[in-house]
Amino acid sequence: MMYPYLFLPLAGLLLVIFQTSVLNIFFMGRINVEISLILVIYAGFRMxxxxxxxxxxxxxxxxxxxxxxxxxxxxxxYVCIFFISVLVSIRVYAEQISLIIGFSFLCSIFEGLMIVLFFKIMYDINMLGSIVQVFLPQALVVSALSPLFFKLFHFFEVSFHDGNPQPAK
Structure with missing residues (x-):
């Protein structure tokens, strides 16, 4: 069926718009809740x-x-995190809540470290202090919300496939 392939990019765009506008207003710009990161991890486990x-x-x-x-x-x-998620999903049972929480936390910290490293290499800006002040709270929020969003994404996946979730190939 072709509908999920056409719907996924549109849903991803709407998710990013929601994440960068509505959630940013709701949290007053203090914490960036990256639902898209959780979706990338879910895609690595399931697609x-x-x-x-x-x-x-x-x-x-x-x-x-x-x-x-x-x-x-x-x-x-996001592409790096996707491939890391694929490798992890091959080696472990990816439905455990503790694994989802821990792995989401590590991926969020990895994302923060990549951003800090990029700014250091490209602009010689030391953002290492941002790890504790910005990226650690963000990682805690992402890891706490990840089991909820994994269930929500699974619900949508089952809905698209008429009650039969498609396992990763």
């Missing part, structure tokens, strides 16, 4: 490699465009 990699690429691209960040930074980070 086939080609579809998930393209979807992660699109989510990163949409986030780069919406945030006005350096072109390609979130695209690269």
């Amino acid at each position: 086939n490699v080609l579809q998930g990699a393209l979807f992660s690429f699109l989510l990163g691209f949409f986030l780069d465009c919406a945030m006005g960040s350096i072109s390609g930074l979130f695209t690269l980070i």
